[in-house]
Amino acid sequence: MSGxxxxxxxxxxxxxxxxxxxxxxxxxxxxxxxxxxxxxxxxGFCNMLHRYVEGNTGPDAPTHxxxxxxxGSHTFRNDMYGLYKANREAMPEDLxxxxxxxRTATEAFNIACKEKEGFEADDIIATLAVQARAAGGRCTIIxxxxxxxxxxxxxxxxxxxxxxxxxxxxxxxxKFGVFPESVVDVQALAGDSVDNVPGAPGxxxxxxxxxxxxxxxxxxxxxxxxxxxxxxxxxxxxxHAEQIRLSRRLVLLDENTxxxxxxxxxxxxxxxADTLLGFLAEMEFxxxxxxxxxxxxxxxxxxxxxxxxxxxxPQADDVPFDAxxxxxxxxxxxxxxxxxxxxxxxxxAVDTETxxxxxxxxxxVGISLSTEPGKACYIPLIHKAHGGDDLFxxxxxxEGQMPVEQALQMLTPxxxxxxxxxxxxxxxxxxxxxxxxxxxxAPFDDTMLMSYAQHAGLHNHGMDTLSERYLxxxxxxxxxxxxxxxxxxxxxxxxxxxxxxxxxxxxDITLRLWQFLKPQLHRAEVTKVYETLERPxxxxxxxxxxxxxxxxxxxxxxxxxxxAQKMAGLxxxxxxxxxxxxNVGSPAQLGEILFDEMGIEGGKKGKNGKYSTGVDVLExxxxxxxxxxxxLDWRQLSKLxxxxxxxxxxxxxxxxxxxxxxxxxxxxxxxxxxxxxxxxQNIPIRTEEGRRIREAFVAEEGKTLxxxxxxxxxxxxxxxxxxxxALKEAFARGDDIHAMTASEMFDVPMExxxxxxxxxxxxxxxxxIYGISGFGLARNLRIPRSEAQGFIxxxxxxxxxxxxxxDDTKAFAKEHGYVQTLxxxxxxxxxIGAKGPHAGFAARxxxxxxxxxxxxxxxxxxMIRMPDAIADLPATMLLQVHDELLxxxxxxxEDTLIAAAREVMENxxxxxxxxxxxxxxxxxxxxxxxxxx
DNA sequence: GACATCACG
DNA sequence: GACGTACGTGATGTCC
Numbered sequence: 001m002s003g004x005x006x007x008x009x010x011x012x013x014x015x016x017x018x019x020x021x022x023x024x025x026x027x028x029x030x031x032x033x034x035x036x037x038x039x040x041x042x043x044g045f046c047n048m049l050h051r052y053v054e055g056n057t058g059p060d061a062p063t064h065x066x067x068x069x070x071x072g073s074h075t076f077r078n079d080m081y082g083l084y085k086a087n088r089e090a091m092p093e094d095l096x097x098x099x100x101x102x103r104t105a106t107e108a109f110n111i112a113c114k115e116k117e118g119f120e121a122d123d124i125i126a127t128l129a130v131q132a133r134a135a136g137g138r139c140t141i142i143x144x145x146x147x148x149x150x151x152x153x154x155x156x157x158x159x160x161x162x163x164x165x166x167x168x169x170x171x172x173x174x175k176f177g178v179f180p181e182s183v184v185d186v187q188a189l190a191g192d193s194v195d196n197v198p199g200a201p202g203x204x205x206x207x208x209x210x211x212x213x214x215x216x217x218x219x220x221x222x223x224x225x226x227x228x229x230x231x232x233x234x235x236x237x238x239x240h241a242e243q244i245r246l247s248r249r250l251v252l253l254d255e256n257t258x259x260x261x262x263x264x265x266x267x268x269x270x271x272x273a274d275t276l277l278g279f280l281a282e283m284e285f286x287x288x289x290x291x292x293x294x295x296x297x298x299x300x301x302x303x304x305x306x307x308x309x310x311x312x313x314p315q316a317d318d319v320p321f322d323a324x325x326x327x328x329x330x331x332x333x334x335x336x337x338x339x340x341x342x343x344x345x346x347x348x349a350v351d352t353e354t355x356x357x358x359x360x361x362x363x364x365v366g367i368s369l370s371t372e373p374g375k376a377c378y379i380p381l382i383h384k385a386h387g388g389d390d391l392f393x394x395x396x397x398x399e400g401q402m403p404v405e406q407a408l409q410m411l412t413p414x415x416x417x418x419x420x421x422x423x424x425x426x427x428x429x430x431x432x433x434x435x436x437x438x439x440x441x442a443p444f445d446d447t448m449l450m451s452y453a454q455h456a457g458l459h460n461h462g463m464d465t466l467s468e469r470y471l472x473x474x475x476x477x478x479x480x481x482x483x484x485x486x487x488x489x490x491x492x493x494x495x496x497x498x499x500x501x502x503x504x505x506x507x508d509i510t511l512r513l514w515q516f517l518k519p520q521l522h523r524a525e526v527t528k529v530y531e532t533l534e535r536p537x538x539x540x541x542x543x544x545x546x547x548x549x550x551x552x553x554x555x556x557x558x559x560x561x562x563x564a565q566k567m568a569g570l571x572x573x574x575x576x577x578x579x580x581x582x583n584v585g586s587p588a589q590l591g592e593i594l595f596d597e598m599g600i601e602g603g604k605k606g607k608n609g610k611y612s613t614g615v616d617v618l619e620x621x622x623x624x625x626x627x628x629x630x631x632l633d634w635r636q637l638s639k640l641x642x643x644x645x646x647x648x649x650x651x652x653x654x655x656x657x658x659x660x661x662x663x664x665x666x667x668x669x670x671x672x673x674x675x676x677x678x679x680x681q682n683i684p685i686r687t688e689e690g691r692r693i694r695e696a697f698v699a700e701e702g703k704t705l706x707x708x709x710x711x712x713x714x715x716x717x718x719x720x721x722x723x724x725x726a727l728k729e730a731f732a733r734g735d736d737i738h739a740m741t742a743s744e745m746f747d748v749p750m751e752x753x754x755x756x757x758x759x760x761x762x763x764x765x766x767x768x769i770y771g772i773s774g775f776g777l778a779r780n781l782r783i784p785r786s787e788a789q790g791f792i793x794x795x796x797x798x799x800x801x802x803x804x805x806x807d808d809t810k811a812f813a814k815e816h817g818y819v820q821t822l823x824x825x826x827x828x829x830x831x832i833g834a835k836g837p838h839a840g841f842a843a844r845x846x847x848x849x850x851x852x853x854x855x856x857x858x859x860x861x862x863m864i865r866m867p868d869a870i871a872d873l874p875a876t877m878l879l880q881v882h883d884e885l886l887x888x889x890x891x892x893x894e895d896t897l898i899a900a901a902r903e904v905m906e907n908x909x910x911x912x913x914x915x916x917x918x919x920x921x922x923x924x925x926x927x928x929x930x931x932x933x
Numbered sequence: 934g935a936c937a938t939c940a941c942g
Numbered sequence: 943g944a945c946g947t948a949c950g951t952g953a954t955g956t957c958c
Contacts, residue, residue, distance in 0.1 A: 201943090202944055204945070207945070233945095236943095583955095587936090587937060589956095614937075636939090638955090639940065642955075667952095670951095674951055681941060770949040770950090774947095775947050780948070839945085841946085845950085848949040852942090855942095
């Protein structure tokens with residue numbers, strides 16, 4: 001299609017800067033081999049352009065396209081407002097020299113490349129989009145920048161290339177709560193911390209959308225600001241009217257940027273093969289050159305090897321994923337070739353396929369390996385013929401598999417060879433599967449933990465997330481292979497051809513992630529965290545999980561029956577009071593009965609129109625009415641029964657008679673572990689009835705359980721980090737820390753301390769760790785907010801270091817985007833700059849993270865040292881509950897174990913971190929967990 | 934699958 | 943000075 005741009009034409013506008021920054025952050029700091037020129041961002045940029053061009057086929061392909069860049073740092077917006085984009089970080093040093101190369105790259109692909117001094121790319125995009133619309137054509141803006149959303153509609157849409165998601169008018173509404181024509185009004189009110197647009201203080205996108213929807217537009221709102229009911233909001237709008245108008249001018253895109261070209265100049269052109277291949281060769285992008293050459297039907301240019309390729313050097317340009325190329329290894333010859341290749345490079349990505357997710361019961365089905373990007377294999381071992389269908393004889397193995405013994409005999413020396421690095425994603429899983437059959441995998445790297453060490457708090461660390469984020473590749477989903485629900489099958493029933501593609505791809509992805517993430521560890525300065533706090537924990541946890549803890553089924557069963565009886569009794573009483581039967585377990589039904597039928601005052605509805613019937617609400621009502629108290633009792637029993645006495649029984653392993661939890665190392669952002677399937681970190685203890693559940697956790701015959709827990713570890717760490725002399729001295733003296741706080745705050749001598757005063761001080765101490773607020777403390781203590789605020793003020797007065805710590809921590813988080821523990825663990829705080837309600841949330845999390853995270857690091861270090869420290873004792877470490885370790889030991893050796901374990905725990909910070917406060921550990925023993933704690 | 938609720942540190 | 947508020951988790955049951 002040609003001629004003047006108009007109806008039937010389709011313009012693509014690519015936000016060049018977004019491409020560059022994404023490429024820069026997604027790739028390691030690659031350099032050109034011949035001269036060391038940084039080219040990581042250019043490499044990523046070229047890959048993205050290539051992928052973009054290749055993806056543009058079919059009827060919706062653009063007829064016109066351009067990549068638009070920013071030019072110069074000073075624009076007309078800086079003249080309007082000196083602080084515009086003032087808090088932007090300077091461009092990284094290794095990115096600067098790459099900027100001109102991205103323009104050259106765009107031209108090499110023969111795509112129009114446009115920029116204009118003094119104008120932002122957004123303004124040029126706006127101008128072109130409006131021109132395209134006026135001419136009757138369509139326009140797609142390839143960007144996810146919210147500043148461009150004001151342009152959407154009437155033939156203009158956006159495409160988030162990252163998520164491959166189109167943003168239309170409805171998409172804009174989802175983001176802003178208004179349609180595109182009102183976006184600037186909302187942005188003017190909400191401001192933007194990234195671009196430093198001031199907006200109206202205290203008003204975020206939600207409130208802004210509410211106001212604009214009510215008043216129609218910004219000018220109408222400002223004109224009628226006096227009518228607003230909320231006093232603060234009204235005053236803000238009146239006081240900051242000019243600032244808001246300025247903000248609107250800042251976010252409003254200029255649709256009349258003077259341009260020295262027309263839409264017709266942007267017509268899509270085929271690249272010139274020589275120019276493009278020449279450029280790629282000059283950049284020394286080997287693989288991309290090959291790919292592009294293939295597409296163009298040309299010979300790939302020869303690029304000299306100017307320096308020997310390092311074995312673990314990341315590839316500057318990536319190999320495309322191609323599941324067809326994965327190898328199905330079916331005999332000893334083929335496997336031997338792989339083992340030889342592994343010894344050649346010294347490392348291998350390994351992944352296991354099994355019959356289930358529970359490593360204690362799952363059986364090994366096959367193994368996949370990868371030694372370089374794009375090169376991977378799957379060694380199926382016990383896949384069933386015909387998908388295990390009974391009609392054909394269910395136990396027949398599929399053809400094309402080597403005997404399990406033979407495969408393992410060949411692989412085991414390699415898996416255990418100290419000179420071969422095994423790379424896994426969540427290696428604890430594979431290590432446990434191999435441990436089941438007597439294979440100890442070592443040494444190893446774990447890509448999940450590498451990601452966690454660098455990016456805790458930013459995103460999760462599952463393979464799908466990492467692959468999409470860092471390899472721009474969506475892995476083959478497992479769902480279609482296994483099905484779901486009742487008809488779900490296990491992996492050994494998956495046909496070999498499909499199994500090879502899926503399984504080998506996992507190894508391929510893992511290897512690529514490792515090549516990408518490993519050099520980044522150093523760049524992010526978290527190598528020590530990974531090497532000392534993450535990786536060494538894997539074998540320790542694997543051993544604990546495999547040990548499990550003995551749980552007595554009869555005890556649970558008896559308790560379950562008792563609970564059921566009590567619940568039935570309570571149900572009768574509840575129905576009696578209400579006058580009919582209903583589902584006591586339904587908060588919705590209960591809410592209506594309490595507040596509508598019975599007419600009790602004080603019902604509060606939540607966001608979906610249901611009354612809240614949480615424990616706080618019911619406890620308040622219980623002083624006046626019988627029903628809430630009964631319901632609370634019923635709920636407690638229901639919880640204990642369903643979650644503990646019943647569910648726990650289903651987790652008792654048939655072979656071991658024990659319960660084997662699984663710890664996630666990379667789940668909690670602060671560095672804490674999390675326990676799942678079942679969660680053994682939330683077994684009841686606070687109420688007498690719940691505590692009895694712990695009686696079912698028992699020691700084996702002839703053994704005893706020993707529990708050791710850190711005393712007040714978070715408060716001790718707070719005393720150290722915030723440097724509070726009074727707290728440090730109290731810990732040194734061994735004082736009751738809450739009583740001391742109370743005495744200091746309320747001027748009560750320690751000898752005359754009452755439980756009530758101490759309770760309040762305790763709540764405040766905890767509040768401080770959580771990033772205290774008057775509201776939260778008031779709610780916790782059930783006192784007026786003003787009184788709670790008074791306590792907090794007094795606390796800050798007596799312990800001024802706390803305030804400094806809080807302020808410094810928030811400032812650090814704002815500046816760096818993360819906070820750190822004493823051991824260097826980073827916890828990212830992406831929402832710290834948010835406006836509105838999110839801000840307080842993020843600030844409190846930032847204040848808490850170094851404290852909770854340091855405590856988590858301390859016990860991790862203790863756990864890592866523990867196996868050696870107790871190696872000569874007849875003892876096993878079973879469980880970790882954040883500040884507690886539970887052991888099982890032969891009778892008679894309790895004291896020796898306590899001495900050894902306490903020594904490790906109390907000195908776990910040594911020698912990396914020197915603490916001003918001593919860590920102390922309390923110990924207990926017993927035949928069951930209730931006694932030991 | 935979202936939400937409410939409640940178990941733990 | 944106000945948006946809604948204590949920090950971090952996981953499992954269960956209801957209800958759409």
